[in-house]
Each structure stands twice: as structure tokens, then as C-alpha cells.
Amino acid sequence: MTDGVVERSRPRDRILETARDMFHKHGIKGVGVDAITEAAGTNKMTLYRHFESKDDLIIECLRANAAKAGAMWDTFETEFPGDKLAQLHAWVRKAAAMLNTDGRGCDMANAAAELTEPDHPARLVIKELKEAQRERLVGLCRDAGIGQAELLADTLSLLFEGARVSVQTVGAEGPSTQFVRMAEGLIVSFRGAAAG
Amino acid sequence: MTDGVVERSRPRDRILETARDMFHKHGIKGVGVDAITEAAGTNKMTLYRHFESKDDLIIECLRANAAKAGAMWDTFETEFPGDKLAQLHAWVRKAAAMLNTDGRGCDMANAAAELTEPDHPARLVIKELKEAQRERLVGLCRDAGIGQAELLADTLSLLFEGARVSVQTVGAEGPSTQFVRMAEGLIVSFRGAAAG
DNA sequence: TCTGGAAGTTACAGACCGGTAACACCCTAG
DNA sequence: CTAGGGTGTTACCGGTCTGTAACTTCCAGA
Incomplete structure (x- = not known):
């Protein structure tokens, strides 16, 4: 486009x-x-x-992005109905694919980097949307039967966020190439640990 | 300041x-x-x-930042002379401290998010400096006797990068609070694996 | 065919941007 | 004491930015 x-x-x-x-x-x-x-x-x-203003447009764009991302999550459920572990692996593959699709990072993270005023209206929206994304990943990990679901979800999301930044700074041939290996290793490791 | x-x-x-x-x-x-x-x-x-220009000033700022970061690395060596594993743990602690120090992410990552022109002169410098940082962390992991030094270094650096982004988007009370636990767990796990 | 609202056009306000020219000043090294 | 380089001051250039006013055009529905 x-x-x-x-x-x-x-x-x-x-x-x-x-x-x-x-x-x-x-x-x-x-x-x-x-x-x-x-x-x-x-x-x-x-x-x-x-x-109303450019700021308003920015916020609407962020919400539209989140809606599109939410639709992508839904495809995991339709693709592997009921199989939450398969959906988690699908998320990993999808995330890895995004790393190679474009060299720009997450729009919300980029916006947060640009809009530095602490009380900028977009910052609240970014926080809200990011927290919703986190809830979704935590839920997926929990439903997949993983013990420390929050910790795995947070680790995976930090890894992915970092990988996107890495693509933006050193390119797609840097550390981000190892993302799938890291993520899959983490899932195996967390599944090995006793659910408690 | x-x-x-x-x-x-x-x-x-x-x-x-x-x-x-x-x-x-x-x-x-x-x-x-x-x-x-x-x-x-x-x-x-x-x-x-x-x-010469604002762009030139930007580049000089990035280089000055890197020099300051390099000086910080040197303190690890003076603090734990010869003990590379202790230095690696010191890096983890230092990284965690930075997460709580200010809510802005990495200056290089932020610059990369802002300067979108693919051939902007600062992008080359960012890549160069980030790669040097990576080399340093890989070297530390290797000298600490860790088997898959590159993979651990890349994982740690993606985690840290992601944590800084997370602080910038959802604040210091989000997933980044788990950074130390994640990093220490990884180091333990990599040390457990046979060096080969 | 008439009408009302959505959309397009042009011009403008007021502020800020990076960058330069011309000139006055001051302080230190010789 | 003097010369000269580093510094400060003011004004300006052309361009871009967000946002608004006043007016025209278009088109669908009654």
C-alpha cells in the first residue's frame, strides 16, 4: 500500500x-x-x-490498530478451536512473521516515544490498549494450562517488544532472528515446571 | 537536571x-x-x-550516550575484577535500576522510532552502536563460561529492550517489574545447560 | 425538481522550524 | 597594548505546522 x-x-x-x-x-x-x-x-x-484535532485523529488510529490486532487474535481461535496451546504457538509464529514484515516497531510504542508530554491524551489510550493486550496473552497462557501464566505472558511480550525495537535499530538480521527459538524454549520450560 | x-x-x-x-x-x-x-x-x-546541522548534533549526542554507557560497563570490571559472572549479574541489576530511574526508553531506540527516513545518517550510527553493545554483552556471557553465549546475550538484551518499551507505554508497574526474575532465571537455565 | 447536508476550494492566521548574514563584543595569548 | 579568535546579538529567509473562515459544488432523498 x-x-x-x-x-x-x-x-x-x-x-x-x-x-x-x-x-x-x-x-x-x-x-x-x-x-x-x-x-x-x-x-x-x-x-x-x-x-476534533490531530491528537484526536492519532487516538482514533491507535484504536483502529488495536481493533485490527484484536481481529487477528480471533483468527487463532478459529484456526485452532479450543486448543489453547496451539493458539499460543500460533501467536509466536505470527509475532515472528511480523518481525520480518516491516522494519517499523509497534505503533503504540513508537507513539509513546514521540508523544513525550506526560499528560498527552494518547498516552492514556496507549496504556489502556497495551494492558488489554497483556490480559489477552495472559488468558491464553492460563487457558493453555501453564502454571505461571502471568510470568510467561510478560516474558513473551517483553521479548516480542524488544525484538520489534531490535528490528528497528539493527535490522531484521540481528538478535530478533532468534525470537522463535527463545519463545518456544520458554514455553517448553514453563510447561515443564509444575503448575502451581 | x-x-x-x-x-x-x-x-x-x-x-x-x-x-x-x-x-x-x-x-x-x-x-x-x-x-x-x-x-x-x-x-x-x-x-x-x-x-554542521541538527542531524550532526543528534549523532554527536548518540555517540556521547554510548560513551557514557561504555564507562558504566567499565565499572562492572572494577567492581568485580575478573569475576565475569558477577559482572553479568551486576549488569542485570543495573538494567533493572534503569527501568525505575526514568520512564523514557532507550535514546537510540527512540531516535530510530522518530527518524524514519531509511537513509538518515543517524540510523547508521545507531546500528553501529547497538551492535557494539551486543558484542560487549556476548563477550561477557562467553567469558562467564556460558555455553550458548550469543543466545543468552540476545535474549537478555531483547528482554531489557522490551522492558524499557513497556515502562514507556504502561509504566514502571507493568511487566517490567519481572525483569530481574526473568533475567536471573535465564542465566540459571543457561548455566545449567551443558557448555557446547 | 427542489432542498439540505456533506464535501471541496481557497485563502489565511499565527506560530514554529532549521539555517544564515552581518556586526559588536570580550578575553586571552603574544 | 594589541591582534584575533571565540562568542553574543539581532534580524532575517523560506518553509512547514495546526487550525479556521467563507464560499462553492455536488449529490441523494423527498
Whole structure:
């Protein structure tokens, strides 16, 4: 998908989709609203009729990202219905695939790096969405019958987060190549430990 | 250290130190050269007499950060001379301490998130410095007699990187609180495995 | 066919950005 | 005492940024 996507849909949807893409590629402060609206095939006034401000647009983009990620989680359940352990392994494979898909890190992490004001409205949203993601991974580990589900989930998520950062700094041929091995090893190790 | 640091030292040093501090706190694109020079108690012309451009200043800041980090590594050797395993544990403790010191992530990772142009001059420097850091941690693991030194070093560094991101997104009370437990567990586990 | 709302257009405000020119100053080394 | 380099000051350039005002165009539904 290039920057100049202009499918025929409602302007609000086009703006949101284009902004998501451009924020991801160029960063939040690296993209102006003019560039977004132009790439979306519309204009600045229309953007400000649908979004209160650029900050509001940022937040809507983050929520849209989370919704898309949530839909991806659902595919694990449809792919391996009931088999939570298989779903956990699917998560590992999916995460690894994302590492090789693009060299940009997590949009929420990148946004947090850019929006440094402690009371920026987007920060609350980022925290809320990240915590929801964590709950989901913890639940998956627990339902997979792993003893220390929280600890495994947190370890896996820190590993993945770190891997995304690593891809962004040293490239996809760095330490992140070992992500699957690390993650699978952890799962084996946690499954070996007595559930208590 | 506030933004208004003005010790009596040479202007170039004041600019570099102030820029490091402000880039760290507010991000690179969140700080203008005017703000830096004013906080450093000097002026824009003096900045441009010592640095070719803002990009050049950014790179010098990154290098200065790396130099400071390198000095920290040296303290491990002086603190536990010859005892590489103790130095590795010291690294874990130091890393954990950094997680609670400030809520901003790694300056290099943040810079990589902000400077999205693939050929930005700072990206080469970031990669170079990150690879040097990795070499150092791998060397420490190897000298500590750990079998799969590269894998342990990469795992530890991804965990740490992820923990710093986590602090930045959900705060210091999130998954990052488990960092020491994760890291120590990994070291034990790798030491248990036969060296080969 | 008429009408009302959504969308497009142009221009602008006010602020900030990185970077430069021209000139005045001050302090130290000789 | 003097010369010269480092520093400070002011003004400016062209560009970009978010956000708004006033107006026109278009199109779907009644």
C-alpha cells in the first residue's frame, strides 16, 4: 500500500486508513495533516469536520490498530478451536512473521516515544490498549494450562517488544532472528515446571 | 537536571549536554535548536559553529550516550575484577535500576522510532552502536563460561529492550517489574545447560 | 425538481522550524 | 597594548505546522 491510496469510500474512513498507514511509516510528528488529506484524496477541512484535532485523529488510529490486532487474535481461535496451546504457538509464529514484515516497531510504542508530554491524551489510550493486550496473552497462557501464566505472558511480550525495537535499530538480521527459538524454549520450560 | 542547565564550561560541551538531556526528555523532533541553545545559555550561531546541522548534533549526542554507557560497563570490571559472572549479574541489576530511574526508553531506540527516513545518517550510527553493545554483552556471557553465549546475550538484551518499551507505554508497574526474575532465571537455565 | 447536508476550494492566521548574514563584543595569548 | 579568535546579538529567509473562515459544488432523498 503506497501513500496515495484513494479507494472510493467515505472520506472519514479514507482519512483514518491513510493516517494509520502514514503514521506507521513516517511517524506521527513526521506527517502533517495536509499530507494525510492529500494522500487520502480529500482536504483539510473535511478532516477537521470528522476529527476534533490531530491528537484526536492519532487516538482514533491507535484504536483502529488495536481493533485490527484484536481481529487477528480471533483468527487463532478459529484456526485452532479450543486448543489453547496451539493458539499460543500460533501467536509466536505470527509475532515472528511480523518481525520480518516491516522494519517499523509497534505503533503504540513508537507513539509513546514521540508523544513525550506526560499528560498527552494518547498516552492514556496507549496504556489502556497495551494492558488489554497483556490480559489477552495472559488468558491464553492460563487457558493453555501453564502454571505461571502471568510470568510467561510478560516474558513473551517483553521479548516480542524488544525484538520489534531490535528490528528497528539493527535490522531484521540481528538478535530478533532468534525470537522463535527463545519463545518456544520458554514455553517448553514453563510447561515443564509444575503448575502451581 | 532541569532543562536550564548552564554550568560554566565551554559552549560546545554545554550544548551537547543540554541537547542530550532535552532529546532524552522531549524527543528529537520535540525540541528545536533555539530551545537547546537557550537552555544551554548560548545562542544558535554558536551551535552552528560547532555542529554542521541538527542531524550532526543528534549523532554527536548518540555517540556521547554510548560513551557514557561504555564507562558504566567499565565499572562492572572494577567492581568485580575478573569475576565475569558477577559482572553479568551486576549488569542485570543495573538494567533493572534503569527501568525505575526514568520512564523514557532507550535514546537510540527512540531516535530510530522518530527518524524514519531509511537513509538518515543517524540510523547508521545507531546500528553501529547497538551492535557494539551486543558484542560487549556476548563477550561477557562467553567469558562467564556460558555455553550458548550469543543466545543468552540476545535474549537478555531483547528482554531489557522490551522492558524499557513497556515502562514507556504502561509504566514502571507493568511487566517490567519481572525483569530481574526473568533475567536471573535465564542465566540459571543457561548455566545449567551443558557448555557446547 | 427542489432542498439540505456533506464535501471541496481557497485563502489565511499565527506560530514554529532549521539555517544564515552581518556586526559588536570580550578575553586571552603574544 | 594589541591582534584575533571565540562568542553574543539581532534580524532575517523560506518553509512547514495546526487550525479556521467563507464560499462553492455536488449529490441523494423527498
